[in-house]
Amino acid sequence: MSYQHIQMPTSGDKITIQNDKLVVTDNPILGFVEGDGIGPDITRAAMRVWNAAVEKAYGGKRKVHWAELFLGEKAAGIYDGDYFPAETLEAVKELVVSIKGPLTTPIGGGFRSLNVSLRQDLDLYACVRPVDYFDGVPSPMKRPEDVHAILFRENTEDVYAGIEYESGTPENAKLAKFLREEMGADFFEDAGLGIKPISPFGSKRLVRKAIQYAIDNNKDSVTLVHKGNIQKFTEGAFRKWGYELAAEEFGEETITEAELWDKYDGKRPEGKIVIKDRIADIMFQLMQLRPAEFSVIATTNLNGDYLSDAMAAEVGGMGIAPGANIADHIAVFEATHGTAPKYANLDKVNPSSLMFSGSMMFDYIGWKEVSALIADAFGKTIKQKIVTYDFARQMEGATEVSTSGFADALIANL
Numbered sequence: 001m002s003y004q005h006i007q008m009p010t011s012g013d014k015i016t017i018q019n020d021k022l023v024v025t026d027n028p029i030l031g032f033v034e035g036d037g038i039g040p041d042i043t044r045a046a047m048r049v050w051n052a053a054v055e056k057a058y059g060g061k062r063k064v065h066w067a068e069l070f071l072g073e074k075a076a077g078i079y080d081g082d083y084f085p086a087e088t089l090e091a092v093k094e095l096v097v098s099i100k101g102p103l104t105t106p107i108g109g110g111f112r113s114l115n116v117s118l119r120q121d122l123d124l125y126a127c128v129r130p131v132d133y134f135d136g137v138p139s140p141m142k143r144p145e146d147v148h149a150i151l152f153r154e155n156t157e158d159v160y161a162g163i164e165y166e167s168g169t170p171e172n173a174k175l176a177k178f179l180r181e182e183m184g185a186d187f188f189e190d191a192g193l194g195i196k197p198i199s200p201f202g203s204k205r206l207v208r209k210a211i212q213y214a215i216d217n218n219k220d221s222v223t224l225v226h227k228g229n230i231q232k233f234t235e236g237a238f239r240k241w242g243y244e245l246a247a248e249e250f251g252e253e254t255i256t257e258a259e260l261w262d263k264y265d266g267k268r269p270e271g272k273i274v275i276k277d278r279i280a281d282i283m284f285q286l287m288q289l290r291p292a293e294f295s296v297i298a299t300t301n302l303n304g305d306y307l308s309d310a311m312a313a314e315v316g317g318m319g320i321a322p323g324a325n326i327a328d329h330i331a332v333f334e335a336t337h338g339t340a341p342k343y344a345n346l347d348k349v350n351p352s353s354l355m356f357s358g359s360m361m362f363d364y365i366g367w368k369e370v371s372a373l374i375a376d377a378f379g380k381t382i383k384q385k386i387v388t389y390d391f392a393r394q395m396e397g398a399t400e401v402s403t404s405g406f407a408d409a410l411i412a413n414l
């Protein structure tokens with residue numbers, strides 16, 4: 001495919017998919033989008049860390065060949081006002097694996113969020129967010145070291161599907177009439193109406209990814225989080241379909257929590273993954289009081305949106321929380337925070353959210369040595385109390401450094 005403004009590197013190999021698996025050479029081309037606001041600062045810093053960690057891990061045998069792709073304000077400048085150029089979407093598909101900084105969503109009508117567009121257009125159905133504690137990171141928890149979990153949030157359905165009808169519109173009146181007269185529903189006059197679709201297909205493919213992750217990474221449980229006690233045919237159905245999928249496709253590898261107690265007296269048999277479920281409200285409490293009981297979490301879109309931020313807060317907050325949006329193979333890794341416009345181009349903010357999203361990306365392509373080196377160097381840098389402003393304000397005796405200064409310290413610790 002030829003592109004108008006995207007320049008593919010002249011060396012390196014595109015990632016391909018064969019037999020349902022990624023094929024990654026020692027010289028893969030990976031896409032990156034700098035992002036808006038603080039995006040350029042954190043991308044510059046994180047990219048220096050990634051390249052240094054790859055060099056350290058493989059001594060020149062492996063190298064990433066970066067292809068810059070454009071979205072957001074930078075894209076608008078290049079593509080004559082187009083914030084979401086079609087060729088960027090094509091390149092993300094062609095390259096299979098990419099990483100992006102945050103993007104501005106102008107508030108107001110007529111502008112679809114670029115992040116939501118990307119997820120929908122590429123059907124990136126699993127939003128994946130790990131939360132891990134590093135010794136010394138400021139945390140509100142008494143035992144933050146117990147927090148070691150990864151959340152799989154369904155990314156395409158639920159109230160996020162955008163099926164909403166505004167109070168006072170003819171569409172709203174039509175739907176209200178149908179619901180009242182044909183379905184016997186009862187609700188206040190002029191209520192805004194939203195539809196929450198949750199399907200077996202959408203639920204099962206998300207839970208499949210979560211269980212496969214648990215198998216590949218030796219995790220002991222997968223918890224289905226839902227609000228099925230109230231929303232029986234959507235949230236409750238998600239729970240039901242999750243258990244069904246586990247039994248149908250992973251019967252050998254999994255047992256349910258009920259079986260754990262009925263058959264095994266509460267002692268997990270070696271190698272089995274326990275499938276359990278928790279109601280969303282109690283899950284917020286449990287993640288604070290007994291986080292050690294949870295390792296992999298699979299949940300619906302809205303629950304996952306709230307829960308992932310709450311979990312991130314337990315281990316240092318959005319400044320270091322990484323994330324990814326993943327389809328069957330195509331993956332877009334991203335900083336989970338926004339563009340923090342007041343800090344744009346000040347070389348001030350914490351680059352760790354994007355940097356650790358990059359670590360997830362290296363794990364995804366099978367270069368686990370890179371993420372291990374970055375985690376180790378991050379741990380050392382935090383122990384030395386060399387941190388950006390967000391951590392410095394919560395730590396006694398910290399040395400505050402800039403975004404680029406933090407990358408320098410981390411690279412020195414690799």
Ligand code: NAP
Pocket residue numbers: 038042101102103104105106115318319334335336337338339340341349350351352353390
């Ligand atoms: P935000 O950009 O995440 O910033 C909120 C606050 O979080 C910042 O003021 C800062 O806190 C802190 N923060 C964010 N990133 C940080 C970092 N790397 N290091 C340290 N602290 C960090 O949220 P927002 O102000 O609500 O949104 C701004 C724009 O970003 C909006 O246009 C929104 O639509 C967009 N957005 C994009 C994404 C995405 O692209 N994935 C996600 C969310 C929001 P202090 O002020 O306390 O220092």
